[in-house]
Amino acid sequence: xxxxxxxxxxxxxxxxxxxxxxxxxxxxxxxxxxxxxxxxxxxxxxxxxxxxxxxxxxxxxxxxxxxxxxxxxxxxxxxxxxxxxxxxxxxxxxxxxxxxxxxxxxxxxxxxxxxxxxxxxxxxxxxxxxxxxxxxxxxxxxxxxxxxxxxxxxxxxxxxxxxxxxxxxxxxxxxxxxxxxxxxxxxxxxxxxxxxxxxxxxxxxxxxxxxxxxxxxxxxxxxxxxxxxxxxxxxxxxxxxxxxxxxxxxxxxxxxxxxxxxxxxxxxxxxxxxxxxxxxxxxxxxxxxxxxxxxxxxxxxxxxxxxxxxxxxxxxxxxxxxxxxxxxxxxxxxxxxxxxxxxxxxxxxxxxxxxxxxxxxxxxxxxxxxxxxxxxxxxxxxxxxxxxxxxxxxxxxxxxxxxxxxxxxxxxxxxxxxxxxxxxxxxxxxxxxxxxxxxxxxxxxxxxxxxxxxxxxxxxxxxxxxxxxxxxxxxxxxxxxxxxxxxxxxxxxxxxxxxxxxxxxxxxxxxxxxxxxxxxxxxxxxxxxxxxxxxxxxxxxxxxxxxxxxxxxxxxxxxxxxxxxxxxxxxxxxxxxxxxxxxxxxxxxxxxxxxx
Amino acid sequence: xxxxxxxxxxxxxxxxxxxxxxxxxxxxxxxxxxxxxxxxxxxxxxxxxxxxxxxxxxxxxxxxxxxxxxxxxxxxxxxxxxxxxxxxxxxxxxxxxxxxxxxxxxxxxxxxxxxxxxxxxxxxxxxxxxxxxxxxxxxxxxxxxxxxxxx
Numbered sequence: 001x002x003x004x005x006x007x008x009x010x011x012x013x014x015x016x017x018x019x020x021x022x023x024x025x026x027x028x029x030x031x032x033x034x035x036x037x038x039x040x041x042x043x044x045x046x047x048x049x050x051x052x053x054x055x056x057x058x059x060x061x062x063x064x065x066x067x068x069x070x071x072x073x074x075x076x077x078x079x080x081x082x083x084x085x086x087x088x089x090x091x092x093x094x095x096x097x098x099x100x101x102x103x104x105x106x107x108x109x110x111x112x113x114x115x116x117x118x119x120x121x122x123x124x125x126x127x128x129x130x131x132x133x134x135x136x137x138x139x140x141x142x143x144x145x146x147x148x149x150x151x152x153x154x155x156x157x158x159x160x161x162x163x164x165x166x167x168x169x170x171x172x173x174x175x176x177x178x179x180x181x182x183x184x185x186x187x188x189x190x191x192x193x194x195x196x197x198x199x200x201x202x203x204x205x206x207x208x209x210x211x212x213x214x215x216x217x218x219x220x221x222x223x224x225x226x227x228x229x230x231x232x233x234x235x236x237x238x239x240x241x242x243x244x245x246x247x248x249x250x251x252x253x254x255x256x257x258x259x260x261x262x263x264x265x266x267x268x269x270x271x272x273x274x275x276x277x278x279x280x281x282x283x284x285x286x287x288x289x290x291x292x293x294x295x296x297x298x299x300x301x302x303x304x305x306x307x308x309x310x311x312x313x314x315x316x317x318x319x320x321x322x323x324x325x326x327x328x329x330x331x332x333x334x335x336x337x338x339x340x341x342x343x344x345x346x347x348x349x350x351x352x353x354x355x356x357x358x359x360x361x362x363x364x365x366x367x368x369x370x371x372x373x374x375x376x377x378x379x380x381x382x383x384x385x386x387x388x389x390x391x392x393x394x395x396x397x398x399x400x401x402x403x404x405x406x407x408x409x410x411x412x413x414x415x416x417x418x419x420x421x422x423x424x425x426x427x428x429x430x431x432x433x434x435x436x437x438x439x440x441x442x443x444x445x446x447x448x449x450x451x452x453x454x455x456x457x458x459x460x461x462x463x464x465x466x467x468x469x470x471x472x473x474x475x476x477x478x479x480x481x482x483x484x485x486x487x488x489x490x491x492x493x494x495x496x497x498x499x500x501x502x503x504x505x506x507x508x509x510x511x512x513x514x515x516x517x518x519x520x521x522x523x524x525x526x527x528x529x530x531x532x533x534x535x536x537x538x539x540x541x542x543x544x545x546x547x548x549x550x551x552x553x554x555x556x557x558x559x560x561x562x563x564x565x566x567x568x569x570x571x572x573x574x575x576x577x578x579x580x581x582x583x584x585x586x587x588x589x590x591x592x593x594x595x596x
Numbered sequence: 597x598x599x600x601x602x603x604x605x606x607x608x609x610x611x612x613x614x615x616x617x618x619x620x621x622x623x624x625x626x627x628x629x630x631x632x633x634x635x636x637x638x639x640x641x642x643x644x645x646x647x648x649x650x651x652x653x654x655x656x657x658x659x660x661x662x663x664x665x666x667x668x669x670x671x672x673x674x675x676x677x678x679x680x681x682x683x684x685x686x687x688x689x690x691x692x693x694x695x696x697x698x699x700x701x702x703x704x705x706x707x708x709x710x711x712x713x714x715x716x717x718x719x720x721x722x723x724x725x726x727x728x729x730x731x732x733x734x735x736x737x738x739x740x741x742x743x744x745x746x747x
Contacts, residue, residue, distance in 0.1 A: 384716050
């Protein structure tokens with residue numbers, strides 16, 4: 001996101017760069033236009049001055065020519081000297097007119113021209129006079145001489161005037177040249193600078209562009225990887241995507257969506273009508289209702305429907321869509337359609353198993369009832385009748401008969417304890433009672449109290465550590481200690497009073513290698529050890545199995561259920577129980593309860 | 597009306613089991629207490645007998661729970677609805693001692709819960725204890741802990 005933001009920023013940066021470059025180039029163009037115009041202007045001025053120069057020069061030359069022609073005629077009396085004079089007159093007028101036009105924009109020069117014209121007219125009048133006198137051969141007269149002198153004066157003043165005008169024009173030219181040369185000499189440098197600036201801007205732009213391009217390329221690669229991995233996950237987890245462009249009213253289906261329908265990617269036009277052909281006929285109406293609703297509400301919430309592929313395969317689909325607004329303000333509904341056929345199938349299997357499990361549980365419950373009520377009733381009567389026989393008819397029986405009665409009595413009571421223990425085992429369920437924080441020492445005391453008679457009889461010594469409070473199902477933990485202590489009492493050595501020691505410690509889960517899935521860090525550890533007959537260590541696992549007994553019935557009474565109940569209780573508590581034993585030395589049972 | 601002979605206790609048992617009825621009557625025969633014992637073989641027979649206008653109300657009624665036609669619990673509920681039986685003690689006399697049964701009968705107003713023993717001498721002891729209890733006193737101190745008779 002950060003990188004993308006930098007791209008947006010660089011886009012703005014680029015825009016600013018391009019704007020300034022454009023501005024600089026425009027300025028440069030304007031400047032260049034101005035310089036070129038100035039240049040051509042000053043060139044025109046120079047040309048103008050030279051034209052005036054030429055015309056004025058021509059003017060003086062014409063006058064000089066006339067004068068020298070006249071003088072030639074006076075000296076030689078040859079009239080050929082006079083022939084150009086006739087043409088000169090017209091040319092002179094023409095030239096004067098030209099000068100007048102050229103200087104029309106300059107009042108000072110115009111005034112000079114007026115003076116010049118007057119002087120030329122005057123000079124022409126004198127010229128004509130002297131020429132006429134010379135023709136009449138009056139050249140030696142004083143009058144002619146005077147006129148001639150006056151003519152020379154006029155001629156000189158004309159030359160002066162022309163010189164003055166030329167000088168003025170020169171000054172004007174110089175002034176203009178100074179003016180324009182100053183700005184013109186700066187022009188190349190200015191153009192050069194702007195060119196450099198433009199180049200620098202262009203370079204920065206290029207650098208920025210190539211950097212952005214690189215970022216974009218990287219992003220593109222990432223995007224491609226993402227698209228590829230999305231496609232893969234779509235194929236594996238069986239989902240397809242689709243987009244509805246709300247403004248344009250068109251759909252777009254992903255390749256995987258086509259595959260879900262069992263078709264080649266993009267093999268038909270992505271429209272609702274085409275998609276509907278695959279929807280199960282029974283689901284079509286509901287499907288269209290939901291789609292129409294989607295057009296209005298612009299969202300789709302978990303639409304479940306079935307489809308039929310062309311080859312007849314039926315699938316369960318689930319669709320979900322949410323509105324998405326892109327940076328251009330376009331609204332799109334982005335949807336995901338998932339193939340949940342497997343999910344449905346698994347769910348169905350699970351449900352079947354659940355039903356089966358429930359049935360099994362019911363059977364077990366009815367078995368419990370049968371065991372608790374129906375089995376106990378005949379047994380109770382057998383026992384009661386035996387007690388009637390013993391009480392009323394014992395004297396009428398032979399010794400053998402008495403022995404048989406005794407045996408029946410033993411068997412009946414053994415059957416009773418078997419039924420009781422089995423019931424105990426099947427009732428040891430987790431769901432029966434919830435866990436509560438309990439005083440374990442109290443629970444052990446209750447168990448000891450229940451066994452007080454045997455403890456007294458065997459003169460057993462039981463020592464118990466102070467145990468912390470634990471979260472347990474109290475009656476089950478009481479049962480656990482009852483079974484363990486009674487187990488120790490039962491399998492004690494005949495001539496040695498039993499010594500039972502209950503100790504407490506804590507164990508970290510890392511020290512319990514048999515724990516497969518670690519759910520608790522550490523465990524309360526309670527050990528119950530005795531000095532009884534012990535057992536062969538190779539039976540350490542076997543003794544917890546239901547109905548498993550290590551001794552014949554005659555030696556030690558027991559149903560083989562007690563320790564199984566202990567194991568079940570520990571499983572209910574997410575705990576463990578382990579047995580260690582040495583034959584003829586004693587047994588140690590270790591109970592692990594999780595610390596929450 | 598309630599049986600008012602000070603020297604004789606009138607006890608009634610409703611139980612569908614013939615053997616249990618036999619043990620019950622034999623136990624009272626052997627006991628040194630003067631009692632009048634009657635037995636019925638199901639809940640309907642019991643309720644019919646008790647509901648008769650001239651019926652004598654027993655001092656103690658022993659109710660088996662699992663009976664055909666009308667169960668012990670149904671009988672108990674009917675009995676507790678009627679003022680007629682307010683002075684009669686009801687003892688539940690059942691094979692099972694499931695928590696559910698104990699709870700249900702306690703809530704419905706039974707006075708004591710007896711689990712049928714598997715020894716005749718124990719039975720005699722229990723019945724003798726139950727008959728000699730001062731029910732007036734026992735009922736007033738009714739509580740959940742001494743409801744189930746333990747021996």
